[in-house]
Amino acid sequence: MKKTILISLVCSALVCAFVLPSLHAAPKAPADMTIEMPKGQKATKAPVAFSHAKHKALDCKACHHKWDGKGDVKGCSSAGCHEDYKAKKGDKSFYGAFHAATSKTSCLGCHKDLKTAKKPTGPTACTQCHPQKK
Ligand code: HEC
Numbered sequence: 001m002k003k004t005i006l007i008s009l010v011c012s013a014l015v016c017a018f019v020l021p022s023l024h025a026a027p028k029a030p031a032d033m034t035i036e037m038p039k040g041q042k043a044t045k046a047p048v049a050f051s052h053a054k055h056k057a058l059d060c061k062a063c064h065h066k067w068d069g070k071g072d073v074k075g076c077s078s079a080g081c082h083e084d085y086k087a088k089k090g091d092k093s094f095y096g097a098f099h100a101a102t103s104k105t106s107c108l109g110c111h112k113d114l115k116t117a118k119k120p121t122g123p124t125a126c127t128q129c130h131p132q133k134k
């Protein structure tokens with residue numbers, strides 16, 4: 001009898017220690033990835049390699065600007081986000097999400113700002129991100 005109580009106590013302690021936190025754990029940054037136009041959209045440029053590891057010095061919200069810091073991280077082209085594939089400008093523009101020169105959250109905007117500030121930065125030339133198709 002005592003043994004069963006002890007076992008169930010140990011089990012519930014293990015559940016509290018390991019299972020519950022994992023249910024609430026914040027999402028991790030994925031490994032190196034390729035960013036491309038969503039299925040069904042015609043791409044004119046080569047897909048872009050992106051490394052979270054190379055950006056690990058930054059806060060997640062430097063890019064995931066709508067993230068609450070706890071729940072799922074949404075992709076840039078999620079419904080209601082950068083889902084306009086025609087417009088080159090504006091909050092809904094897919095192109096703008098990655099190139100808007102005045103945005104601190106776009107790839108190009110951030111890299112340009114850092115370049116101006118003479119700080120370590122990433123590429124700003126088209127072909128450095130979109131390798132030329134052969
Ligand atoms: C320099 C910009 C940048 C930083 C910093 C960054 N991410 Fe990302 N992350 C991206 C981009 C771009 C994508 C691809 C989005 C897409 O495919 O639409 C992405 C995708 C993701 C995804 C997959 C989302 C999906 O579409 O399923 C997760 C999860 C994620 N990031 C988590 C994180 C976490 C956690 C951090 C902080 C530790 C972080 N990211 C920091 C730019 C960044």
Ligand code: HEC
Nearest residue numbers: 048049050054062063104105106107110111120121122123
């Ligand atoms: C908020 C600022 C910021 C944003 C947004 C950002 N980057 Fe960067 N990126 C950096 C910084 C800083 C570095 C330099 C890191 C270093 O050298 O330590 C960098 C470096 C890079 C590099 C060079 C990595 C290497 O091999 O040395 C690439 C490629 C790159 N970024 C691609 C992207 C792409 C693609 C996006 C958008 C999806 C993006 N970055 C968004 C700040 C940013």
Ligand code: HEC
Nearest residue numbers: 035036037043044045046047048098107123124125126129
């Ligand atoms: C810092 C990296 C980076 C630089 C520099 C960059 N882009 Fe992009 N670009 C991206 C990312 C990320 C996407 C979204 C993924 C995709 O669609 O390939 C994108 C998407 C695009 C798209 C829409 C998708 C398509 O294939 O039609 C066009 C057009 C485009 N870029 C053109 C350019 C041009 C022109 C330049 C130079 C002025 C440029 N990009 C510079 C990262 C970059």
